[in-house]
Amino acid sequence: MRKTLFLTMMALLPFSSAVADRLSSEPIQPIEPFVSTEPEKVELGKKLFFDPRLSRSGFISCNSCHNLSSGGSDNLPTSIGHNWQQGPINSPTVLNSSLSLAQFWDGRAADLQEQAAGPISNPMEMAFTHSLAVDVLRSIPQYVADFNKIYGSNEITIDQVTNAIAAFEETLVTPNARFDLWLKGNDNALTETELAGYQKFKETGCVACHHGVAIGGTSFQRMGLIEAYQTDNPAEGRIAVTGNDADRFSFKVPTLRNVELTYPYFHDGAYWKLEDAVDVMARLQLGQQLAEQDIKNITAFLKTLTGDQPQFVLPQLPPSTSNTPIPVPFD
Amino acid sequence: MRKTLFLTMMALLPFSSAVADRLSSEPIQPIEPFVSTEPEKVELGKKLFFDPRLSRSGFISCNSCHNLSSGGSDNLPTSIGHNWQQGPINSPTVLNSSLSLAQFWDGRAADLQEQAAGPISNPMEMAFTHSLAVDVLRSIPQYVADFNKIYGSNEITIDQVTNAIAAFEETLVTPNARFDLWLKGNDNALTETELAGYQKFKETGCVACHHGVAIGGTSFQRMGLIEAYQTDNPAEGRIAVTGNDADRFSFKVPTLRNVELTYPYFHDGAYWKLEDAVDVMARLQLGQQLAEQDIKNITAFLKTLTGDQPQFVLPQLPPSTSNTPIPVPFD
Numbered sequence: 001m002r003k004t005l006f007l008t009m010m011a012l013l014p015f016s017s018a019v020a021d022r023l024s025s026e027p028i029q030p031i032e033p034f035v036s037t038e039p040e041k042v043e044l045g046k047k048l049f050f051d052p053r054l055s056r057s058g059f060i061s062c063n064s065c066h067n068l069s070s071g072g073s074d075n076l077p078t079s080i081g082h083n084w085q086q087g088p089i090n091s092p093t094v095l096n097s098s099l100s101l102a103q104f105w106d107g108r109a110a111d112l113q114e115q116a117a118g119p120i121s122n123p124m125e126m127a128f129t130h131s132l133a134v135d136v137l138r139s140i141p142q143y144v145a146d147f148n149k150i151y152g153s154n155e156i157t158i159d160q161v162t163n164a165i166a167a168f169e170e171t172l173v174t175p176n177a178r179f180d181l182w183l184k185g186n187d188n189a190l191t192e193t194e195l196a197g198y199q200k201f202k203e204t205g206c207v208a209c210h211h212g213v214a215i216g217g218t219s220f221q222r223m224g225l226i227e228a229y230q231t232d233n234p235a236e237g238r239i240a241v242t243g244n245d246a247d248r249f250s251f252k253v254p255t256l257r258n259v260e261l262t263y264p265y266f267h268d269g270a271y272w273k274l275e276d277a278v279d280v281m282a283r284l285q286l287g288q289q290l291a292e293q294d295i296k297n298i299t300a301f302l303k304t305l306t307g308d309q310p311q312f313v314l315p316q317l318p319p320s321t322s323n324t325p326i327p328v329p330f331d
Numbered sequence: 332m333r334k335t336l337f338l339t340m341m342a343l344l345p346f347s348s349a350v351a352d353r354l355s356s357e358p359i360q361p362i363e364p365f366v367s368t369e370p371e372k373v374e375l376g377k378k379l380f381f382d383p384r385l386s387r388s389g390f391i392s393c394n395s396c397h398n399l400s401s402g403g404s405d406n407l408p409t410s411i412g413h414n415w416q417q418g419p420i421n422s423p424t425v426l427n428s429s430l431s432l433a434q435f436w437d438g439r440a441a442d443l444q445e446q447a448a449g450p451i452s453n454p455m456e457m458a459f460t461h462s463l464a465v466d467v468l469r470s471i472p473q474y475v476a477d478f479n480k481i482y483g484s485n486e487i488t489i490d491q492v493t494n495a496i497a498a499f500e501e502t503l504v505t506p507n508a509r510f511d512l513w514l515k516g517n518d519n520a521l522t523e524t525e526l527a528g529y530q531k532f533k534e535t536g537c538v539a540c541h542h543g544v545a546i547g548g549t550s551f552q553r554m555g556l557i558e559a560y561q562t563d564n565p566a567e568g569r570i571a572v573t574g575n576d577a578d579r580f581s582f583k584v585p586t587l588r589n590v591e592l593t594y595p596y597f598h599d600g601a602y603w604k605l606e607d608a609v610d611v612m613a614r615l616q617l618g619q620q621l622a623e624q625d626i627k628n629i630t631a632f633l634k635t636l637t638g639d640q641p642q643f644v645l646p647q648l649p650p651s652t653s654n655t656p657i658p659v660p661f662d
Contacts, residue, residue, distance in 0.1 A: 059407065069382075069645055069648045070647075074383075075384075075658070263650070309647045312644065312645060319402070319594070322603070327407060329417075
């Protein structure tokens with residue numbers, strides 16, 4: 001009996017310690033599924049996220065540029081806004097965005113709720129006003145009932161709207177990436193190429209910025225640290241928030257989770273191929289010219305960061321009523 | 332025993348005969364759920380329906396203008412196309428569209444497959460070409476595998492693309508509207524107001540055109556039969572297809588299924604309120620000025636035609652590869 005127990009423990013040990021080792025020693029941590037304590041708020045936020053009536057045109061919803069069918073992004077260099085205006089910067093993925101230290105490339109919003117208020121009233125994006133957006137929702141009895149149930153008032157406010165959207169967005173984490181399974185001790189989850197890529201990713205120094213649960217999103221860094229980044233995009237990054245000259249061209253380090261799905265890359269969306277993005281990053285940020293095979297291996301590793309995508313039934317939006325303000329698609 | 336059986340039969344009779352009566356005698360028939368014999372093709376079609384890479388910009392999908400979160404329509408007078416072009420005509424709902432005698436307002440497409448080919452290459456809508464759309468799909472291994480499994484070839488063709496989209500669209504029927512429950516014998520499914528509205532709907536003559544399973548979609552009719560329809564919209568309807576002068580201003584009679592969700596109304600999308608649409612139709616098509624109460628009752632009846640909306644998990648689109656043609660959102 002004792003002997004059996006001992007052997008069982010011995011059999012378990014290498015696995016357990018490997019798990020403990022990776023979880024504590026690797027610079028990247030796995031994502032756990034998000035379990036909301038407020039499922040009704042999440043459902044409301046999901047509807048709002050998909051509702052184009054939060055835009056002036058009645059055509060653009062949060063999901064237009066953070067498309068949950070395609071990695072929470074629009075896969076365009078910069079987004080298309082009201083009246084087909086060209087957005088100034090690449091639309092970051094909404095997936096795992098709750099894990100970032102701040103929102104937007106320049107971190108000008110402290111959290112998801114603050115972020116959600118931005119595009120609705122941005123004249124280049126949804127081009128609406130908070131007041132009009134709230135008027136639309138107040139005119140729809142099903143929304144009024146939903147808000148009342150959650151916030152205990154018939155007076156819908158923009159803070160409630162963005163609070164509910166943020167609650168939905170918090171659920172948009174992507175657990176069970178193959179890399180996470182490996183982190184948790186499943187040696188078969190990665191191929192040798194992918195593991196070699198991960199080793200090179202660490203050795204090269206990528207983990208200095210791309211670490212943590214989101215493998216990014218924890219700091220602002222200058223784009224073009226060793227060598228200047230060539231771009232036509234006029235965005236200057238964090239300086240717009242801090243006014244500090246040292247923050248010029250400093251951007252939030254993007255998450256690498258689901259990076260296979262969130263092309264094109266960088267704040268200007270100038271690079272479509274992950275291999276090219278790896279090459280540019282190593283040169284500009286770390287002063288290293290990676291060998292072609294290393295680029296391939298790192299790219300293979302990066303593709304193991306694709307996790308379970310959000311899985312939910314397409315929401316049904318409550319219909320407008322005769323009191324609902326009419327959208328203005330063409331001015 | 333005999334007596335019990337007799338009483339049981341007597342108890343059932345009024346119900347059964349009422350059911351048989353309504354199903355055979357009413358001019359409207361219930362919708363049955365669609366069960367596809369080709370679930371894999373439906374799944375592929377669903378992805379394609381949601382894939383904005385079938386457009387030049389990479390931004391517009393079938394779902395943009397036939398939004399399955401909002402009654403299969405975009406709830407705009409006329410649609411927004413590539414480069415924010417204003418479409419020429421109201422986007423009809425895709426829900427129950429398989430039940431129409433033809434597709435588009437002027438019936439220029441014989442069926443759903445022929446329809447699906449239109450917007451992809453229409454320069455005012457998705458502004459792509461069939462050849463480029465197919466190039467995009469051929470560059471994505473997951474799509475190649477899907478098509479191969481269904482069509483038995485690695486050569487994706489536009490006919491396969493539209494065939495799969497049509498197979499998905501065929502599933503978009505909306506059974507179990509309250510009116511259908513009433514048709515099937517459930518006397519409690521409708522209120523007295525709604526029933527009175529239905530009676531008035533029949534008496535007024537609306538059923539002459541709005542009958543059958545889709546309550547429309549079975550014929551082309553002149554818009555403004557008794558009194559001319561005033562509109563700025565230059566669409567001339569069926570004459571564009573037949574060249575026959577008698578078909579000028581003749582349009583496909585739209586389905587009234589889910590009409591509560593598919594505002595604004597008519598081919599020009601000029602009317603936002605269902606009450607107004609009822610009033611206009613009675614005057615222009617039937618020469619009748621309905622009393623306000625009758626309009627209210629008919630509107631109440633029309634709202635019982637909202638059925639079960641499509642319920643499915645938001646599809647996940649396979650990512651582009653380094654071989655995928657890059658979208659052109661801004662020319």
